[in-house]
Amino acid sequence: METLRHIVLFVHLIGFAVLFGAWAVQAFGGKRQFATIMEYGLLIAGIAGLALAAPWGLPEGAEPNYIKIGTKLVVLVVIGALVGSGLARQKRGEKITPAVFWLVGILTALNAGIAVIWR
Numbered sequence: 001m002e003t004l005r006h007i008v009l010f011v012h013l014i015g016f017a018v019l020f021g022a023w024a025v026q027a028f029g030g031k032r033q034f035a036t037i038m039e040y041g042l043l044i045a046g047i048a049g050l051a052l053a054a055p056w057g058l059p060e061g062a063e064p065n066y067i068k069i070g071t072k073l074v075v076l077v078v079i080g081a082l083v084g085s086g087l088a089r090q091k092r093g094e095k096i097t098p099a100v101f102w103l104v105g106i107l108t109a110l111n112a113g114i115a116v117i118w119r
């Protein structure tokens with residue numbers, strides 16, 4: 001069970017890498033637009049994250065930090081709303097504002113920071 005949990009964590013990290021990597025390509029040298037693949041990264045990170053939120057495959061006596069997990073879920077929902085509405089704007093031929101674009105990168109980095117620093 002512990003190995004399976006590590007595999008789900010691996011999938012969670014792939015989702016994060018896809019989301020943040022796609023954003024970074026756009027931020028540094030790209031057109032600063034959202035890419036559809038960011039939604040897939042978000043979906044992968046979200047589903048794997050929810051699976052990790054349940055208390056299974058943990059070492060004896062360990063308990064998930066539900067306040068931390070809840071905070072990450074809220075941040076993920078905000079990222080999803082920003083990326084979703086941004087992609088819809090782009091489809092209509094409109095540009096996304098720099099604030100929305102940078103916020104998505106900052107919030108994604110924030111969630112990774114919360115994951116590794118908050119114990």
Ligand code: HEM
Binds near residue numbers: 046053064072107116
């Ligand atoms: C953009 C969104 C997210 C990012 C960038 C992210 C990032 C990360 C990273 C880097 C880790 C590895 C931490 C470690 O093993 O020390 C991790 C672990 C984890 N994530 Fe996420 N995550 C996101 C969303 C979520 C969501 C929505 C949930 C649950 C609702 C979640 C639940 C967890 C859990 C339970 C772990 C493993 C235990 C822990 O270290 O807290 N994550 N996440």
